[in-house]
Amino acid sequence: MFQTLPGFREFYPEDCAIRNYIFGQWRQSALRFAFQEFDGPLLEPLELITAKSGDEIVSQLFNFEDKGGRAVTLRPELTPTLARLVGAKAGSIKRPVKWFGIAENFRYEKPQKGRLRSHYQFNADILGESSPAADAEIIALLITALCSFGLSEKEFVLRLSDRDLWLLLLEQHGLTGDIATGALNVIDKMERESPESLLKMMGEKHVPGAEAVLADASKLVECTSLEAVESFFAGRENNVVTGERVSSRLDQWRELLGHLHAMGLGGFIRVDLGIVRGLAYYTGFVFEAFQTVGKGRALAGGGRYDHLVEKLGFQAMPAVGFGMGDVTLRDLLEDQKLLPDPKPELDGYVVVAGGENEARAALRDVAALRAKGLKIDRPLKQQGFGKQFKTAGQSGARFALIYGEVEVAEGKLKLRDLVSGEESLLTADEAASRMLQG
Numbered sequence: 137m138f139q140t141l142p143g144f145r146e147f148y149p150e151d152c153a154i155r156n157y158i159f160g161q162w163r164q165s166a167l168r169f170a171f172q173e174f175d176g177p178l179l180e181p182l183e184l185i186t187a188k189s190g191d192e193i194v195s196q197l198f199n200f201e202d203k204g205g206r207a208v209t210l211r212p213e214l215t216p217t218l219a220r221l222v223g224a225k226a227g228s229i230k231r232p233v234k235w236f237g238i239a240e241n242f243r244y245e246k247p248q249k250g251r252l253r254s255h256y257q258f259n260a261d262i263l264g265e266s267s268p269a270a271d272a273e274i275i276a277l278l279i280t281a282l283c284s285f286g287l288s289e290k291e292f293v294l295r296l297s298d299r300d301l302w303l304l305l306l307e308q309h310g311l312t313g314d315i316a317t318g319a320l321n322v323i324d325k326m327e328r329e330s331p332e333s334l335l336k337m338m339g340e341k342h343v344p345g346a347e348a349v350l351a352d353a354s355k356l357v358e359c360t361s362l363e364a365v366e367s368f369f370a371g372r373e374n375n376v377v378t379g380e381r382v383s384s385r386l387d388q389w390r391e392l393l394g395h396l397h398a399m400g401l402g403g404f405i406r407v408d409l410g411i412v413r414g415l416a417y418y419t420g421f422v423f424e425a426f427q428t429v430g431k432g433r434a435l436a437g438g439g440r441y442d443h444l445v446e447k448l449g450f451q452a453m454p455a456v457g458f459g460m461g462d463v464t465l466r467d468l469l470e471d472q473k474l475l476p477d478p479k480p481e482l483d484g485y486v487v488v489a490g491g492e493n494e495a496r497a498a499l500r501d502v503a504a505l506r507a508k509g510l511k512i513d514r515p516l517k518q519q520g521f522g523k524q525f526k527t528a529g530q531s532g533a534r535f536a537l538i539y540g541e542v543e544v545a546e547g548k549l550k551l552r553d554l555v556s557g558e559e560s561l562l563t564a565d566e567a568a569s570r571m572l573q574g
């Protein structure tokens with residue numbers, strides 16, 4: 137017997153209906169923010185992915201050599217594709233670029249709860265705008281998309297941090313360039329690793345003064361408000377090295393938070409410098425949405441990545457965006473009983489209470505009603521009236537369209553509301569109008 141490969145999913149109709157519901161909410165949220173949808177190829181040059189994430193990502197990829205001798209991979213994410221597409225038209229494309237995509241991505245890693253080898257992800261990005269207003273717009277879309285499923289401040293929080301502040305702190309310790317990036321990779325693990333393990337990893341990254349760096353990092357992580365962050369930096373003896381830049385960066389924080397509070401989203405936001413996001417390509421504000429119920433898993437994450445387009449060989453273009461996967465989100469919606477009934481949404485189900493003449497009249501009307509955009513189902517073989525009516529009730533349809541000798545002789549049908557039980561004798565056009573009204 138053949139079985140599904142580990143880490144992959146099959147979608148029976150009821151699962152596909154839920155998947156399409158999630159896609160629909162994502163898409164409608166993005167469109168309300170005036171984002172345009174894009175897509176790219178499933179197969180990408182391996183070099184495009186390693187240029188963004190480094191050679192170490194190869195062990196996590198479904199990569200191979202194609203029949204043309206090219207090193208290729210199933211895409212693990214959509215961001216490199218986005219950067220390539222926008223970069224190719226950087227000289228002529230209208231800015232800011234506000235694009236979103238819903239794509240299947242692939243990672244060769246051990247399947248576990250919330251992480252599979254194939255998943256769908258909602259990506260939204262703004263390119264060509266460097267102001268905190270773009271960061272605020274992206275964060276607002278992320279929050280709005282989650283709220284569209286019925287989630288609220290009770291179920292999730294957005295943890296907001298800043299790579300720039302971390303780099304300024306590390307600069308005060310004399311750490312810059314690759315050494316600072318390596319230190320950030322370790323700091324990103326502070327929530328999950330012991331102090332001894334962190335110190336060992338700092339040593340492996342050749343970070344000098346690791347104990348002092350980790351001590352200061354712990355203090356910064358404890359800051360849970362902008363005022364606390366400001367006090368942390370103001371009280372440092374060597375703040376003269378970066379003081380002016382810290383002050384300027386805090387002004388950008390105030391601008392970002394001002395936008396979010398003005399949009400009524402302040403209740404979702406937590407200042408949390410514990411969020412670092414280990415990928416080196418992030419350059420400024422970074423954030424993650426975490427569920428506050430259940431196991432507190434991450435629902436989405438993102439941030440600013442101002443150098444990626446240029447790194448791929450194109451014109452420099454600032455960028456900010458996020459990704460939200462379907463696996464953890466669906467688990468949360470299921471736990472909170474926020475998923476819709478996966479039954480098909482039908483407007484009407486046909487019941488033929490007669491013979492050949494009535495059946496032909498029903499077929500004629502079914503074609504006309506479907507042409508008007510109504511979702512109509514019908515029995516595909518002769519059945520008794522009772523069985524047909526029972527099927528109509530189980531189908532999820534709002535209305536039953538009944539064709540009997542009397543109705544058809546008058547050029548009409550009987551429309552029964554399966555919720556209220558109300559019946560009306562109508563023409564097909566009148567029935568269409570009634571069903572379109574709901």
